[in-house]
Amino acid sequence: MLPLRQPFDVAQSPAAVPVNLGRAIVITSGKGGVGKTTTTANLGTALAKRGANVALVDADVGLRNLDILLGLESRVRYHLLDVLEEKAELDDALVRDKHCPNLYLLAAAQAREKDEVDTESMRELIEELRERFEYVLIDCPAGIEMGFTNAVVGAQEAIVVCTPEVSAVRDVDRVVGLLGNAFAPKLIINRVRPHLVRKGKMLSVEDVNSILRLPLLGVIADEPEVIVSTNKGEPIALRTDSQTAKAYHSIAARIAGEDVAAPMVEYKETFMDKLGSLLGGRR
Amino acid sequence: MTLNDVLTRLNSLFGHQKSGATAKERLRLVLMSDHLSLAPDMIEAMKRDLVEVVSRYVEVDRDKIEVRFEHQDSVFAMLANVPIISVNRTPAPPTGTPRRRRRRRRTAEQNGQAPQSTINPAPAT
Numbered sequence: 001m002l003p004l005r006q007p008f009d010v011a012q013s014p015a016a017v018p019v020n021l022g023r024a025i026v027i028t029s030g031k032g033g034v035g036k037t038t039t040t041a042n043l044g045t046a047l048a049k050r051g052a053n054v055a056l057v058d059a060d061v062g063l064r065n066l067d068i069l070l071g072l073e074s075r076v077r078y079h080l081l082d083v084l085e086e087k088a089e090l091d092d093a094l095v096r097d098k099h100c101p102n103l104y105l106l107a108a109a110q111a112r113e114k115d116e117v118d119t120e121s122m123r124e125l126i127e128e129l130r131e132r133f134e135y136v137l138i139d140c141p142a143g144i145e146m147g148f149t150n151a152v153v154g155a156q157e158a159i160v161v162c163t164p165e166v167s168a169v170r171d172v173d174r175v176v177g178l179l180g181n182a183f184a185p186k187l188i189i190n191r192v193r194p195h196l197v198r199k200g201k202m203l204s205v206e207d208v209n210s211i212l213r214l215p216l217l218g219v220i221a222d223e224p225e226v227i228v229s230t231n232k233g234e235p236i237a238l239r240t241d242s243q244t245a246k247a248y249h250s251i252a253a254r255i256a257g258e259d260v261a262a263p264m265v266e267y268k269e270t271f272m273d274k275l276g277s278l279l280g281g282r283r
Numbered sequence: 284m285t286l287n288d289v290l291t292r293l294n295s296l297f298g299h300q301k302s303g304a305t306a307k308e309r310l311r312l313v314l315m316s317d318h319l320s321l322a323p324d325m326i327e328a329m330k331r332d333l334v335e336v337v338s339r340y341v342e343v344d345r346d347k348i349e350v351r352f353e354h355q356d357s358v359f360a361m362l363a364n365v366p367i368i369s370v371n372r373t374p375a376p377p378t379g380t381p382r383r384r385r386r387r388r389r390t391a392e393q394n395g396q397a398p399q400s401t402i403n404p405a406p407a408t
Contacts, residue, residue, distance in 0.1 A: 166310045173314055177321065200301030207307045211314060271286065 022053075024126050024136040025255070026155035026183070030171030032142030034163045035190040038226065038235075040139040041069040042245075043159075045237040046252035047135050048103035055094065055133040057126070058108035059151035060141040061117055067107045071098060071233025081109040084121045090128065099238055104133070114147035126154025135255075144178060158183035159217065159255075163191045164203035169211060176214065187214040188251065191222040194267040199276075205264065218251040218263040220244060308357065315359045319352055326350065333363060342368045 027040045037060070044056045058066035061080065067073045075095045078088035083106065090106075097103035106129075109116075129136045140151035152158070158179055162172045176185050189205050196202035205219050223244050229236040237248040247263035254260055319326060330350050337343055344366040351362050 166306050166313070169310055170313055170317065174317065197303070200303045202303050203306050203310070204303070207303070207310075211310060 022130040024155045025157045026138040028140035030175040042237040042248040045235040048100035052134040064108040076107040079109040158185040198267040
């Protein structure tokens with residue numbers, strides 16, 4: 001039986017933030033492999049495409065990946081811990097994106113461990129970034145240990161990423177409990193497969209959010225083109241011909257406060273689906 | 284009713300539960316269990332209240348009360364083991380408001396929006 005942890009301090013609520021500071025948003029989930037890093041890369045790209053100055057911080061120390069998704073792995077010279085330990089200047093460590101000149105990456109250290117990050121220095125660093133960028137997106141590691149604490153410490157808002165799986169929803173529920181009321185967490189449901197939901201073989205968006213009851217930013221379908229974009233190191237949000245890209249841009253617009261509908265995926269059980277399950281009865 | 288609706292009914296009639304529905308049910312149960320395990324104070328408070336109510340009618344062995352929670356097929360149940368020492372011949376009425384008024388108020392509560400409970404109210408032994 002785990003003890004109930006105290007939710008984080010409410011003193012850091014957005015209302016207390018002066019207007020000239022940017023928004024620091026942590027992207028988290030509890031469970032690994034649900035698409036936090038992909039979401040960070042794509043929302044960063046989409047926000048930058050809207051003209052905002054955006055910094056992406058990879059807080060997954062020891063398992064650096066955000067640079068790969070952005071195709072910036074060969075340009076990283078200094079990392080997060082170099083900056084925190086004052087071995088490098090922030091300006092030298094920030095890597096400018098290939099495609100969006102107003103998007104920057106602060107990579108995680110690969111050969112270090114999460115416990116080596118000093119929580120107070122991390123808070124100061126995020127604050128410094130907020131003075132220079134309109135958005136600071138922090139890619140949180142999986143888990144709820146020190147890595148999570150350090151990723152969350154400088155943020156005022158949270159986006160939780162969930163897939164339609166029992167384990168992912170359970171972990172999001174736990175993380176939301178840990179965040180408490182201070183971060184106003186909003187939900188992205190990732191990797192929805194419409195044809196499986198239609199056949200009743202996957203939790204639907206409604207199923208997931210009837211349990212989590214969080215404000216829904218949007219739904220992203222599980223599309224092969226996302227894998228292709230990962231292979232190339234070009235976030236799908238750069239493309240103009242893709243539904244998934246459009247969904248990320250809508251979510252970015254919602255984050256920016258625009259009144260656009262949350263992107264959804266279409267699924268409706270058809271007559272043939274029902275006939276099929278009546279005759280087959282298979283799950 | 285359209286043919287489509289008829290098929291929906293028939294499917295549920297034959298008990299063809301799909302794995303998506305199974306997932307939803309498992310999730311509901313596991314989260315109830317999680318929320319309880321994360322709220323030991325609440326369980327203690329509930330135990331106290333339980334003892335108080337039962338003690339109005341019988342004398343119970345307070346030190347030997349066991350309360351636990353269990354998955355039973357499709358329900359999540361609270362199991363309370365309350366050893367009884369002796370039975371009071373004349374049960375003490377509940378303190379405070381007279382009985383009838385309390386009952387009426389409770390019915391009104393149920394008709395309106397009852398507060399959501401994390402615990403399955405149905406089975407208990």
